[in-house]
Amino acid sequence: MSFSDAKRYYVERRIAERMVATAALSFASYFARLRMDLDGEVEHFVNAFTVNETYFYREDHQLRCLTTNLLAERVAAKGPSAAIRIWSVPCSTGEEPYSIAIWLLENWPLVDRHEIEIVASDIDTAVLEKAREGLFGKRALMRLPTEIVAKYFTPEGPDAWRILADLRDSVRFTQVNIVKPEETRPNGRFDVVFCRNVLIYFDDASRRIAAENLYENLEPGGFICLGHTESMSRISPLFEVRRFADAIVYRRPPGERHG
Amino acid sequence: MPLIRKSATPAAASPPDAAKVPDAANVLEALASGTEEERWEAARAAPGIPGAAKALADAAKRETSPGVREAMFTALTRIASPESVEQLVPLLRSDDAWLRTAALDSLRAMKSLVGPYVPNLLHDANSDVRLLACELAREQPGKESAALLCELLETEQEPNVCASAVEVLAEIGGPEALPVLARCEERFRGVSFLEFAIRITADRIRASSSPKPRA
Numbered sequence: 100m101s102f103s104d105a106k107r108y109y110v111e112r113r114i115a116e117r118m119v120a121t122a123a124l125s126f127a128s129y130f131a132r133l134r135m136d137l138d139g140e141v142e143h144f145v146n147a148f149t150v151n152e153t154y155f156y157r158e159d160h161q162l163r164c165l166t167t168n169l170l171a172e173r174v175a176a177k178g179p180s181a182a183i184r185i186w187s188v189p190c191s192t193g194e195e196p197y198s199i200a201i202w203l204l205e206n207w208p209l210v211d212r213h214e215i216e217i218v219a220s221d222i223d224t225a226v227l228e229k230a231r232e233g234l235f236g237k238r239a240l241m242r243l244p245t246e247i248v249a250k251y252f253t254p255e256g257p258d259a260w261r262i263l264a265d266l267r268d269s270v271r272f273t274q275v276n277i278v279k280p281e282e283t284r285p286n287g288r289f290d291v292v293f294c295r296n297v298l299i300y301f302d303d304a305s306r307r308i309a310a311e312n313l314y315e316n317l318e319p320g321g322f323i324c325l326g327h328t329e330s331m332s333r334i335s336p337l338f339e340v341r342r343f344a345d346a347i348v349y350r351r352p353p354g355e356r357h358g
Numbered sequence: 359m360p361l362i363r364k365s366a367t368p369a370a371a372s373p374p375d376a377a378k379v380p381d382a383a384n385v386l387e388a389l390a391s392g393t394e395e396e397r398w399e400a401a402r403a404a405p406g407i408p409g410a411a412k413a414l415a416d417a418a419k420r421e422t423s424p425g426v427r428e429a430m431f432t433a434l435t436r437i438a439s440p441e442s443v444e445q446l447v448p449l450l451r452s453d454d455a456w457l458r459t460a461a462l463d464s465l466r467a468m469k470s471l472v473g474p475y476v477p478n479l480l481h482d483a484n485s486d487v488r489l490l491a492c493e494l495a496r497e498q499p500g501k502e503s504a505a506l507l508c509e510l511l512e513t514e515q516e517p518n519v520c521a522s523a524v525e526v527l528a529e530i531g532g533p534e535a536l537p538v539l540a541r542c543e544e545r546f547r548g549v550s551f552l553e554f555a556i557r558i559t560a561d562r563i564r565a566s567s568s569p570k571p572r573a
Binding site: 124125283288303307311315316335355357 | 373394395397398399402423424425426428429432435436438463466467468529565566
């Protein structure tokens with residue numbers, strides 16, 4: 100692998116990600132770990148540079164947690180026929196919100212009893228346009244079972260598949276900068292927010308502002324799922340940690356009277 | 359195939375409308391005497407309002423809701439001005455540990471604004487303040503901070519403050535810190551946790567500054 104100067108930012112981001120994942124306090128200590136290949140770090144390091152796109156069913160343990168635990172709690176709190184709102188932010192080119200939709204259809208027995216709204220947001224209008232188009236390559240589908248691909252996608256050419264119109268129509272896309280409350284607030288309150296692998300790239304101040312915005316966008320008792328290297332406890336005390344069998348997630352306390 | 363439908367209506371409960379321009383007087387009044395919801399809203403709206411830093415710091419001192427207090431400190435961080443630093447620095451001396459920590463976190467996020475305050479804070483009469491100032495030094499440019507921390511270590515009498523400085527030097531210190539660490543270890547002979555911390559730090563600095571063999 101080789102990277103030009105133009106890719107410097109990309110390289111820095113990947114290294115920063117690995118430093119957080121290994122709890123390295125400095126580049127020097129991370130570099131020492133890499134040189135010694137501690138706990139197979141060389142492989143993790145290489146993967147960090149090759150997995151540069153998202154894909155369907157990424158971190159599917161959180162999707163299991165969604166249908167096993169989170170929605171059950173939300174339904175218990177809201178009632179058996181209440182609408183459920185889920186937010187995927189940032190949604191990039193759509194793999195995450197469409198994954199949520201497919202996962203619910205395949206794995207949540209109550210899917211027909213509830214009005215479900217999935218909102219998918221990103222700051223980048225170009226990726227939002229791609230997400231709306233719903234056209235994906237082989238790599239994006241690599242973790243989906245063949246029968247799921249056959250059920251929800253139609254092939255378009257040798258290495259491209261388009262997600263069914265029913266699913267494309269079931270996700271609402273909006274442009275959002277999550278550090279701007281004037282952009283986050285119009286999206287309303289959600290039962291579950293997926294905000295994975297973005298806060299890690301913010302500075303401390305921006306992380307705190309984003310956390311408060313996301314807090315406001317959650318129903319009291321609603322959940323937020325972060326990326327596996329991220330911890331809300333290090334960013335903001337506004338949320339409770341909830342540990343489930345499949346994932347650690349964060350919850351807006353049900354009784355808070357603000358926000 | 360079952361269909362996941364788009365909701366035809368907007369979410370019943372929405373967060374407050376951020377597009378509304380906050381009225382400065384109302385925000386300051388709400389910070390001082392509003393309901394919990396009003397205080398949260400005021401804290402979120404405060405950045406950009408003249409005089410907000412002082413009002414936020416005053417309100418944070420008496421705030422009882424942890425969530426609202428957090429929003430007040432985030433607002434002070436967003437303001438990121440000499441005025442907000444001036445309001446936060448005295449809170450490092452608070453008897454309330456939560457206030458001290460919250461002020462520290464906010465100041466750490468305002469690195470360049472805080473830099474000029476660090477030398478004085480490292481010489482503060484209050485050892486708790488000196489200890490927290492070591493954390494602020496961590497965020498400053500490496501060489502300058504290392505020099506300040508070395509200077510502190512030469513005279514500091516409180517082992518906990520020394521430990522805090524040593525911990526930061528483990529990250530940012532160079533070979534010039536080694537003799538200072540040795541003298542500090544000598545002065546605190548018998549204080550086992552500090553001796554241990556100094557040895558680890560010195561080893562780290564030696565390891566990171568010795569020439570690496572080519573692979």
